[in-house]
Amino acid sequence: MSEKHLQTGDALPQYNGKLRVFAMRFCPYAERTVLVLNAKNVQYDLVFINLDHKPEWIFNFSPKGTVPALEYEQGKAIFDSNIINVYPDEQYPEPALQAADPLRRAQDKLIVENFTAAQSAYYTAAFNAPALQPTMVENYHKGLEYLQKELESRGTPFLNGDSAGLVDFTLWPFLERFEALPLIGKPEFAIDRTKYALLATYIEAMKNVPAVKAYYLTADTHAKFIESRAKGDPNYNMLDTSEVCCMRPRKKKE
Ligand SMILES: N[C@@H](CCC(=O)N[C@@H](CS)C(=O)NCC(=O)O)C(=O)O
Structure with a gap:
């Protein structure tokens, strides 16, 4: 794992045969992938990237230089969290993070889709x-109300059911960040x-799901x-080493 965010001119760390995630520690999309891999209990390496001064080699894994990207074999990668995250779930069957019922899987995707306006409001x-x-603030609250109604109608502790699944890990990184908004002067x-x-x-x-907690x-x-980012100088390396990461996976990649 690169504890610091690697930047232009830094060398690509040696590949060690595990799945490898290119991420940025504060990126909600990259967090989705980390949570899914944690929940699947597979071994992976993390390489953090400075998104303002990207290392040249990131484009070999992610054509637009965005994170997350998942290197599944040396030099070969897939990118975009929604695409990446289905792969480990299908490749490593246990625990299943998506519903067995195709209709429920479609409904889960709709929840993610219907939440995007709240995410955009957060970014703005x-x-x-x-x-x-004001409409963005309204959209944000509509998103929260909608999620609450879904939880109510599903009647389970998680959207996925009795345990957290892909739909929960896809939304969570935004909910985690929403709690920061009142602290930066956005009480609404x-x-x-x-x-x-x-x-x-x-x-x-x-917050108590082990994959999330880690x-x-x-x-x-x-x-x-x-x-720091809003001021134009994102402090990518602000965390102590102990806070950076991560769940220590319990089993080897098959
Ligand atoms: N749709 C993509 C979005 C990924 C994304 O926008 N990541 C941001 C960081 S949170 C990024 O890489 N930004 C750098 C850039 O756009 O150059 C996904 O779900 O993975």
């Missing part, structure tokens, strides 16, 4: 506050514990990173 509030419109984005009681219970349950960062930490 965090990184482009002058462009924030607070998740009111009375109005969103069921959602708040879900959020606490997610990579979780507090709202305070996210707020510090957001503030």
